[in-house]
Every structure is written in structure tokens, then in C-alpha cells.
Amino acid sequence: MGFIGANGAGKTTTIKSILNMIHLDRGEIHILGKNMAEHELELKQDIGVAVGGMNFYTRSKIKTLTNTIKKFYKNWDEATYRNCLRKFKLDENKRIIELSEGMKIKYSLSLALSHGAKLLILDEPTSGLDPVARDNLLDIFQDLVVDGEISILFSTHITSDLEKCADFITFIENGQIIQSMEKEDFKESYRLLNGNESQLHQVKEKLISYKTNSFGFTGLIHFSNYDPSANIKATVPTLEEILIFFAKKEDMYV
Amino acid sequence: MYNLVMKDLKLGINPWFLAMPFLIGALMFIPGWIYLLVLQYFFWISVPNIFGQFKAQNDLMLTMTLPVSRKDKVKPRIIVIVILELLHIFVAMIFSLFTIRLYPNVDYFFFAPYMGFWGICFVMLAIFNIIFIPMYYKTAYKYGAALIASVVATLLFSGVVQWLGIQNNFVFDTFNGSGADDTTLQLFILLAGITIFAVFTIVAYNIAIKRFEKVDI
Numbered sequence: 001m002g003f004i005g006a007n008g009a010g011k012t013t014t015i016k017s018i019l020n021m022i023h024l025d026r027g028e029i030h031i032l033g034k035n036m037a038e039h040e041l042e043l044k045q046d047i048g049v050a051v052g053g054m055n056f057y058t059r060s061k062i063k064t065l066t067n068t069i070k071k072f073y074k075n076w077d078e079a080t081y082r083n084c085l086r087k088f089k090l091d092e093n094k095r096i097i098e099l100s101e102g103m104k105i106k107y108s109l110s111l112a113l114s115h116g117a118k119l120l121i122l123d124e125p126t127s128g129l130d131p132v133a134r135d136n137l138l139d140i141f142q143d144l145v146v147d148g149e150i151s152i153l154f155s156t157h158i159t160s161d162l163e164k165c166a167d168f169i170t171f172i173e174n175g176q177i178i179q180s181m182e183k184e185d186f187k188e189s190y191r192l193l194n195g196n197e198s199q200l201h202q203v204k205e206k207l208i209s210y211k212t213n214s215f216g217f218t219g220l221i222h223f224s225n226y227d228p229s230a231n232i233k234a235t236v237p238t239l240e241e242i243l244i245f246f247a248k249k250e251d252m253y254v
Numbered sequence: 255m256y257n258l259v260m261k262d263l264k265l266g267i268n269p270w271f272l273a274m275p276f277l278i279g280a281l282m283f284i285p286g287w288i289y290l291l292v293l294q295y296f297f298w299i300s301v302p303n304i305f306g307q308f309k310a311q312n313d314l315m316l317t318m319t320l321p322v323s324r325k326d327k328v329k330p331r332i333i334v335i336v337i338l339e340l341l342h343i344f345v346a347m348i349f350s351l352f353t354i355r356l357y358p359n360v361d362y363f364f365f366a367p368y369m370g371f372w373g374i375c376f377v378m379l380a381i382f383n384i385i386f387i388p389m390y391y392k393t394a395y396k397y398g399a400a401l402i403a404s405v406v407a408t409l410l411f412s413g414v415v416q417w418l419g420i421q422n423n424f425v426f427d428t429f430n431g432s433g434a435d436d437t438t439l440q441l442f443i444l445l446a447g448i449t450i451f452a453v454f455t456i457v458a459y460n461i462a463i464k465r466f467e468k469v470d471i
Contacts, residue, residue, distance in 0.1 A: 021318050022470040044321035051319070056312035057265060068265045071257045072320045 002166030002183070003155040004239065006247045010175040011155035015051060015123050019044075032119060045074060048112020048120040053128075054104040058097040062090060062107060073115035084110035102133035109140070113150075120144070122154040126161045134158075138165045159239035169239065173246050183239075191226045192237040193219050199232050209249040220245035258322060258330035259337075266313055271300050271338070279345035285357040288364045289350070290412040293375055296342045297382060297405050304338075305390070305397035314395050318471055328463050332387060336455060339379050347372055362430050365419050369440035370429045373447030374415055378408050380447075380454035387455075391462035394469050 005011050016022045018029055020040055029036035031043050057065055070076045085092060088106040090099075099107060105125045112120050126134045142165050144150045156162065162169060162183065170180040179186055193203065196216035203221065204210070210219030220237060228234070237245075263272075278295045281287070308314070317327055350367035365371045382404045389400030418425045427433050434440065 016471070019318065020324075023468070041321050041323055044319075049319045051315070056316040058311070060265060060311075064265060068257075068261045069316075069320070071260070072322065 001151070001153050001168040001170060002162035003153055003170050003172070004157065004159060004162060004243060005155075005172040006243060007157060009172050011157075011172065012051070012123055013175070014172070015121055015153075015155060018121060019047075019049060019051070045115065046118045048109070048115070048117030050105060050108035050112075050121075050125060051123040053101065054096050054099070054108055059095055061093055061095050062099075063092040065096065066092065066111065069111060070114070075116040077114055077116065080116075081110060081114035084113055100133070101128045102130075102137060105129075105137060106140075109144075113144075118150060120150065120152045120154075122152065124156055125154055126156055126158055134161060135164075141165055157243070159243055162239055171242070171246070174250065178246065187236050187239065187242070189223050190237050190242055191221050191223055191234040192241055193217075193221055193226075193232045193234050195232040199230070202230060203227075203232065209245045211248070255322075255326055255330050255333075258317070258320075258327065259333055261317075262330065262334045263337075266308055266311065267304055267334070268307065271304055272341070274300050275338075275342040275345040278342060279349045282346050282349040282353050282367060283356070285353070286360045286362055286364065288416065289346075289367050289371065290365065290374070290378065290416055292346050293342060293378060294405075294408065294412070296339070297401070297408065300338065301386070302397065302401055305401070309395045309397070314471060324467055325463050328391065328466050329459065332383075332455065332459050332462065335383070335387070339383075343372065343375055343379070346375075363420065364416060366430045366434060368429065368434045369437075370433070370443035373440075373443035373445070374412075374429075376444070376447030376451040378412055380451040381411050382408050383451075384454040384458045387458035388461040388465060391465040391469070394466055394471075 003011055003014070013022065017024055018031065018036065020029075020036060032046060034043055036043055066081070070078075070081075084090070084106075088103070088110060090103060090107055090110065096104065096107070105122070108122075108125075109120070126137060129137065138161055141152055141154075145152055145167075166183050168181065169183045169186045171178045171186070179189065181189070190208075193199075193207070193210075194216065195203075197212070200210065200212070200217040200219070203219070206225040207219040207221050210217050220242065226234060274296070278292060278299075281292045281295065282289060347367075353367060365374065385407050386397075386400045386404035389403060390397050419429055420426065428439065428443075
């Protein structure tokens with residue numbers, strides 16, 4: 001599941017709430033069918049987390065960090081861990097700070113997979129990676145989820161990553177879930193309209209937001225408000241366009 | 255909990271600080287010195303460095319992702335502090351035995367390192383813990399204000415106690431004079447100090463848990 005929203009929309013806050021790092025004003029968190037507040041320890045055994053990259057004990061060697069961390073997990077599988085190191089070409093004598101951003105994520109993944117995590121919660125795993133590393137990481141994600149044992153929740157503002165690999169999309173804006181559904185349905189539920197100024201007046205009220213330029217306007221509209229007979233050029237938007245027009249809507253009201 | 259203690263000792267704390275008790279303890283070899291200062295060096299050098307490391311290494315982030323309840327994250331850290339404190343005091347105690355043998359004819363102006371004196375040291379550690387630990391757990395990473403407050407409090411305490419030890423005949427007698435030969439009295443003071451240390455640390459632990467529960471990370 002891809003978790004998208006502009007900067008400051010509340011992605012990291014949501015993830016921190018899930019991990020019981022911050023206090024909830026209201027509501028409950030359920031993971032794998034269990035209430036997080038009641039089953040925190042049990043659930044944390046089944047969750048793999050990477051929040052804000054590997055930014056702790058960066059001067060320590062992978063070996064040292066792993067030896068410390070693995071003791072906390074009941075289902076730690078050394079063979080899986082060794083496999084991951086080999087597969088991801090991680091040298092356990094390297095220090096965390098010597099790893100590239102992509103390698104850090106791979107190390108987090110190795111830890112998560114080795115303790116048998118069923119859910120991986122990744123906060124912006126692909127931000128700061130070059131296109132090759134991103135593509136490589138997305139392939140790894142797809143391999144992981146393919147047999148249905150493991151689910152990944154990952155937040156990002158790089159929507160093209162989700163175009164490539166997400167099955168579901170949850171879109172948040174200002175702390176509120178706007179939509180949460182299958183990716184294709186999500187995109188299908190909006191239309192991007194292109195037209196001239198006179199056409200803008202016909203649909204202006206129904207648009208989520210719009211931009212004008214010398215040729216006319218571009219605007220995002222809910223599919224339910226879209227009238228095909230109006231003869232305005234309409235396309236299915238990309239995730240990025242949806243994100244941008246929702247952000248623009250915020251600006252319009254400020 | 256054992257795992258978190260080991261995490262701090264192996265990963266969080268530089269091994270150097272486990273050797274520090276021996277260096278700091280060696281200050282006990284200075285004849286007739288203000289021995290109350292010996293443990294102060296732990297507050298001045300080890301504590302800020304260790305807690306600075308925790309902060310710089312983003313220890314809290316790692317700790318939060320581990321499958322341990324919040325309550326159980328506080329206890330190991332306090333145990334680690336107590337281990338270090340006990341290490342400092344025991345090493346200093348052992349060294350003081352040599353000091354007494356090495357310089358049998360020194361006239362002690364300040365407290366002589368007999369058992370009663372170690373009782374006072376335990377009270378000093380108790381005061382440090384009850385101020386430092388609860389203040390630290392308001393954020394679980396900022397240690398500056400907590401350190402200043404606790405060091406000032408322990409300095410005031412040791413200043414007053416030492417002043418009494420010099421000015422007041424009864425106190426002087428108890429710790430340096432005839433009282434020093436009274437093993438029962440000395441043992442009683444030591445045990446009283448240890449009890450205060452234990453009680454204050456447990457109280458500090460309970461306040462710390464309550465505060466840490468409320469921290470947003």
C-alpha cells in the first residue's frame with residue numbers, strides 16, 4: 001500500500017502513531033487485525049520498521065548493530081539474515097555511515113525480514129535515491145509482496161514509485177484521508193480537464209482546483225462531477241497530478 | 255530488559271567509560287584530599303559524555319522501534335546508571351583501603367575515607383539520581399538542564415556536609431575522630447546511606463516511567 005501526501009500532510013505522524021511513538025488524540029490503531037494499544041509487543045515482533053532511514057548508531061558496524069538488535073526478536077532467523085546480506089551485497093564489517101541511502105534501506109529490510117516481519121512500515125524509503133537504486137528497490141518490494149505473505153506500507157511523495165509498484169493507495173491531505181482504494185480505481189475516480197476559458201466557467205464550481213494559462217485551464221474534477229457531454233478534453237490523471245491539484249486546493253482556501 | 259542493559263553497555267556506552275571508575279577511583283590515592291570530589295568526577299565527565307552519545311547516536315529512535323514496552327525501556331537505562339555509580343563507588347572504596355594503609359599518619363582535615371564517609375557518598379548519588387533521572391525523562395534525550403540541576407544539588411550537599419565535618423565537633427568526631435573506630439556506628443551510617451540511595455533511585459524510577467509515558471518522539 002502506498003501512502004502519499006504532500007510534505008507536512010501527516011505521513012510520518014501517522015507512521016509514528018502506528019508505532020506508538022506519539023500519543024493519539026483520538027481513534028484506535030489496528031494492525032494485522034489486532035489492537036496496537038493492547039498487543040504492542042506482540043505486533044512489534046511482526047513489524048519491520050524504517051523511519052527516517054538508518055539514522056541511529058551510524059558509526060557502529062553492521063555486525064555490532066545486528067548482534068544487539070537480533071536479541072530482541074523471538075523469531076530471528078540467522079539463515080535468512082545471511083541470505084539477505086548476500087543478496088543485497090551488504091558487508092557486515094562496514095559502518096552504517098559508510099552505506100549509501102539505498103544500502104541503508106536494504107539493511108533495514110534485511111533486519112525486518114530476518115525476524116519474520118509480516119508488515120513492513122517504511123517511511124520514505126525511496127527519497128534521496130538515484131533512479132537506478134529506486135528502481136532496484138521497487139523490484140525488491142515487488143518480489144517481497146508477490147507471494148502474499150508480506151505487506152508493505154510505504155509513505156512517499158515520489159508518486160512515480162507508486163505508479164510502478166503499489167496495489168493500493170492511501171492519499172492524505174492535512175491529516176485527513178482523502179481516498180484509500182486500489183490504485184487504478186483511485187486514478188479512475190478523477191479526471192483531468194483541459195479546456196479554454198469559457199469552458200472553465202461551466203465547470204469552475206465543480207473542480208477540485210485548477211490552473212490557468214494562456215491556452216486555457218487545467219483542472220482536476222471528481223469523476224462523479226464530470227459531465228462527458230460538456231465536450232471538454234478529459235484524461236485520467238497521474239498520481240502526481242492528483243497530489244498537486246489537491247495541494248493547490250489547500251492554497252486556494254488559505 | 256537484560257537485552258536493553260546489554261544494548262547500552264555494548265553499543266551505547268563507549269568502553270572507555272567502564273574504565274573511568276579506575277582512573278577516577280585513583281584520585282583516592284591523593285593523601286588527605288576532599289574525597290567527596292571523587293564521585294563528582296563521574297557527574298562531570300562520564301554522565302554528560304554518555305548521555306551526549308545517546309543523543310548524538312539517536313539512541314531513542316532505535317529504542318522506540320524495538321519490541322519493548324515503554325515502561326521497560328526506562329528500567330534498563332536506570333540500571334545502567336546504577337551499575338556505573340556502583341562501579342565508581344566500589345572501585346574508589348577498594349582504592350581507599352590502600353590509601354589508609356599507604357599513609358597511616360595523615361591528619362585528615364576533610365572526611366577520611368572510612369565506611370561512614372561512603373555512606374555520605376551514597377546519599378550524594380541518591381540526590382543525583384532523584385534529580386537527574388526524572389528531569390531527563392521529560393524528553394528522554396535532553397540532559398543539560400537535568401545535569402546542571404543535579405550537579406548543583408550534589409555540590410551544595412557535599413559543601414554543607416563537608417563544612418559541618420570541619421566546623422562541628424560532633425560530626426568531625428563521628429567521621430574522623432573517635433567515631434571512626436566505632437565499627438557499628440560506621441556500618442550503620444553506610445547502611446543508612448545505601449538505603450537512602452535505594453529509596454531515592456526507586457522513587458526516581460517511578461517518576462521517570464510516568465514522565466516517559468507522556469513523551470512524544
